[in-house]
Amino acid sequence: MNDWMGEDESQEIHKGLEGIYFTESKICKVDGQGGRLYYRGYPIEALALKSSFEEVCYLLLYGKLPNKPELNNFISGMKGERSLPKEVINLIKETSGRAHAMDIARTAISILPAYDKNAYDASEEANMGKAVKLISKLASIVAAIGSSSRGRYTAPDNSLSHAENFLYMLTGKKPDKEKARLLDTMLILHAEHSSNASTFSSLVTGSTLADLYASVTAGMATLKGPLHGGADEAALKMMKEIGEPENTERYINEALNGKARIMGFGHRVYKTYDPRAKIIKAELELLQNDASKEVSNLTRIALTAEQLMVEKLGKTKGIWPNIDFFAGPVYTWIGIAPELFTPLFAASRVPGWCAHIIEYWRSNRLLRPLERYTGQVDLEYIEIEDRE
Ligand code: ACO
Numbered sequence: 001m002n003d004w005m006g007e008d009e010s011q012e013i014h015k016g017l018e019g020i021y022f023t024e025s026k027i028c029k030v031d032g033q034g035g036r037l038y039y040r041g042y043p044i045e046a047l048a049l050k051s052s053f054e055e056v057c058y059l060l061l062y063g064k065l066p067n068k069p070e071l072n073n074f075i076s077g078m079k080g081e082r083s084l085p086k087e088v089i090n091l092i093k094e095t096s097g098r099a100h101a102m103d104i105a106r107t108a109i110s111i112l113p114a115y116d117k118n119a120y121d122a123s124e125e126a127n128m129g130k131a132v133k134l135i136s137k138l139a140s141i142v143a144a145i146g147s148s149s150r151g152r153y154t155a156p157d158n159s160l161s162h163a164e165n166f167l168y169m170l171t172g173k174k175p176d177k178e179k180a181r182l183l184d185t186m187l188i189l190h191a192e193h194s195s196n197a198s199t200f201s202s203l204v205t206g207s208t209l210a211d212l213y214a215s216v217t218a219g220m221a222t223l224k225g226p227l228h229g230g231a232d233e234a235a236l237k238m239m240k241e242i243g244e245p246e247n248t249e250r251y252i253n254e255a256l257n258g259k260a261r262i263m264g265f266g267h268r269v270y271k272t273y274d275p276r277a278k279i280i281k282a283e284l285e286l287l288q289n290d291a292s293k294e295v296s297n298l299t300r301i302a303l304t305a306e307q308l309m310v311e312k313l314g315k316t317k318g319i320w321p322n323i324d325f326f327a328g329p330v331y332t333w334i335g336i337a338p339e340l341f342t343p344l345f346a347a348s349r350v351p352g353w354c355a356h357i358i359e360y361w362r363s364n365r366l367l368r369p370l371e372r373y374t375g376q377v378d379l380e381y382i383e384i385e386d387r388e
Contacts (some may be wrong), residue, residue, distance in 0.1 A: 002377055002378050003375075003376055003377075004033035007222075008370065008372045008373065009372070011261060011370070011372060013372060016268075017200075018265050018268065018370070021188060022195070022367065023195075023203075023360060024372060025194070025195070025356065025359060026040070026063065026254050026353070026359070027039070027040060027060060027063075027192060027194070027355050027356060028040075028193060028194040028352070029041075029194070029300070030193060030194045030269050030270070032124075032267070032269035032271055032272070033272065034106070034272070035270060035272040035274070035275050035278075036275055037193075037276065039059060039060060039191070039192050040059050040060065040063055040064070042065075043281065044188075044189065044245070044276060046274055047188055048185050048188050048189060048279050050186075051188060052161065052162075052184055052217075053088055053161075053162050053163060053184050053188055053191065054071065054074065054075050054161070054162055054198060055071055055186040056187075056188050056191050056192075056351070057074070057078070057135055057191070057351040058070065058071060058074045058215075060145070060191060060192055060351045060352060060354075060355040061128060061129045061131055061351060061354065061355050061358070062252070067197075068202075071117070074132075076381070077132050078132055078134075078136045078162060079127075079134060079136070079156075079158045079285065080133075080138075081117050081132055081133045081137055081155035082135060082136045082137070082140050082158070082165065083112040083140070083155065083156055084108075084140050084141065084144060085112075085114075085115045086177070087111075087114075088108050088111065088112075088115075088141065088144075088301055089144060089153050090146055091104075091107065091108055091111070091207075092104060092108060092144045092148055092153075093148055093153070095107075096145055096148035096149065097148075097149070097387065098255070099341070100224075100339065101142070101145045101146075101339040101343050102114075102143055102220070102223075102224045102342045102343050102346070103224075104195065104221040104343075105138065105142055105145060105220065105346060105347075106217055106224075106346075107140050107212065107219055107366075108141045109134070109137075109138060109141065109216060109217055109220060110213060110217040111161065112137060112213055113131070113211065113213045114132065116133065116213075116294065118130065119211060119213060120211055120287060121144040122209070122211070122361075124358060124361075124362075125214050126352075127357075127358050128358070130212045130213070130354075131212065131275050131350075131351065131354035131355075131358065133244050134212070134216055134350050135347075135350050135351055135353060135354070136162075138343075138346060138347045139166045139347045140156060140166075140169060140239075141161060141186060141343075141347075142166070142340060142343040142344055142346075142347050143166050143167075143169035144169065145169040145340065145343065146170045146336070146340050147169060147170055147171070147172065147339060149337070150172065153171045154168065154169045154170075154171075155169075155376070156168075156169060156176075157169075159178065160175070161184070162184075162187070163175075163180045163181075163187060163275055164180040164185035164348075166183065167179060167180055167183060167334070167335070169349060170335075170336070174266045176274065179334045179335065182283060182330060182333075182334060183334050183336075185279070186280070186327065186330065186331070186334075186344075186348065187332070187347075187348045188346075189279060189280065189323060190276075190303060190323065190345050190348030190349055191277040191349065191352050192350050192351065192355065193349075193352065193367070194269075195356075196228070197222050197223075197225075197227075197228050198219040198220070198222040198223040198229065198349065198351055198353065199219060199352060200222075201211070201218045201219055201221070201222035201352045201357050202216060202218050202219030202222075202356065202357055203217040203357060203360050203367060204218070204367045205217075205218035205219075205362065205368050206357040206360055206364075207360065207364060207365065207367040209364065210365060212354065212357060212358075215353070215357045216353050216357075218347050218352060218353065219346075219349070219350075219353045222347050223342060223345060223349065224342060226263060229324075229342045229345040229346065229349075230342050231263045231264050231322070231324035231325075232263075232264065232323075232324035232325075232327040232328055232331075232339045232341045232342070232345065233320070233328070233342055234263035234264075235262075235263040235264035235324055235325050235327070235328050236298070236328025236329070236332070236338050236341070237286075237338070238296050239301045239302060239305070239328060240252075240299050242305075244301075245297060245300040245301050248301050248304040248305050248308070248335075249308060252305055252308050252312075256312060256313075262305070262309060263311065263324065263325075264321060264322060264324040264325025264326075264327075265319050265320065265321055265322065265325060266313075266319040266320075266322065266364030267320070267322045270320065270322065271318040271320075272318070272320060273314075273321065274320060274322045274323055276322075276323040277320070277321040277322055277323050277325060277326060280323065280326040280327060280330060281303075281306070281321070281326050283326075283330060284299055284302060284303065284326050284329055284330055285299075285303070286333075287299045287329065287330075287333055288300060288303070289335060290333060292333070294332065295329060295332055298328065298329040298332055299329045300364070302325065302326055302328070302329050303372045306321055306325065306326075327339065327341065331344070332386065343376045
């Protein structure tokens with residue numbers, strides 16, 4: 001037997017593909033040093049303040065802000081795709097509570113080609129149509145998973161905006177305007193973020209020329225992990241464990257002394273404050289004195305933990321809050337249960353995934369990196385009877 005010696009010995013390994021550029025894109029700029037984020041050139045702060053999720057979806061997919069007729073037409077298209085096939089509603093009813101909501105949402109998305117006559121049409125026009133379907137239906141799927149705990153599916157209401165309709169389908173009640181506005185902002189903030197793990201994963205699948213549904217399903221599978229989209233649920237769990245604001249300092253110190261990671265902090269690209277976290281923090285500060293003790297406690301815990309972490313890790317090691325840290329208390333105020341956080345993240349990110357996959361297909365190249373083999377070669381095959 002021999003160890004493998006070959007040309008790959010001399011190649012540098014980029015663990016986690018850190019620092020590797022694999023394509024060009026015009027969709028999103030993440031400035032990790034300056035703490036700035038742009039969708040198609042527009043600063044995230046302006047979009048969060050002035051735009052709507054529907055408009056941001058158009059911007060990401062088509063590369064420009066729509067004029068009024070274009071936006072109205074796009075919104076009508078989205079509304080036309082809100083309803084779910086009865087088999088998907090049944091799948092959700094049958095499986096709710098038996099698996100994580102993210103697993104149910106991913107499975108529901110992966111069966112949608114059965115209800116789309118253009119599912120395997122690879123033209124860009126057909127893919128734009130599929131993107132609209134995916135954006136609308138994933139929100140309905142997540143709302144249906146949430147409402148199944150009430151035992152009832154609520155059909156969509158096309159007089160409502162995307163965010164309002166999500167809350168309506170979730171709760172069965174006409175939504176509070178302020179909660180729908182904040183949800184719309186959260187959807188915008190999560191809509192896109194360059195070549196993050198789930199977008200990359202969806203591109204790997206898309207690069208094999210698998211269809212858009214398969215590629216988005218791959219993105220959803222990747223988003224689930226606590227190092228990525230699952231961090232908001234994990235961060236809220238920690239805040240609930242802390243329980244009371246005065247316990248925060250002790251909890252954070254013990255966690256850091258025990259070398260634990262605080263979910264919702266740190267980022268592969270941002271080495272400064274995540275601009276999306278700043279926007280959510282400003283919203284959260286308004287909830288400190290909320291009438292609900294749960295919301296005001298969670299808010300105070302989040303704000304105290306953030307101050308401590310900024311002092312201990314931000315200024316020294318460049319580990320700052322990311323988008324996921326403040327999301328939990330905000331979603332709790334809106335009335336969204338923790339198990340829906342990650343599927344809701346997926347429902348926000350689906351325009352970003354679709355925009356990237358469609359852009360990549362214009363000059364597709366199979367994504368296939370290399371690994372350095374450190375095992376042996378030319379081993380002698382031993383018959384099973386002769387093995388120890
Ligand atoms: N809490 C405490 N320490 C941390 C944290 C954290 N959240 N994140 C990183 N560190 C420390 C590491 O322990 C390491 O310390 P060391 O150098 O003493 O060993 C150092 O910071 C660098 O950490 P890496 O893991 O090398 O950083 P990387 O860029 O690979 O990781 C990641 C980024 C995965 C996001 C990481 O910061 C983390 O695990 N954060 C918690 C999970 C999270 O919030 N994920 C959401 C990211 S945003 C999103 O996906 C939407």
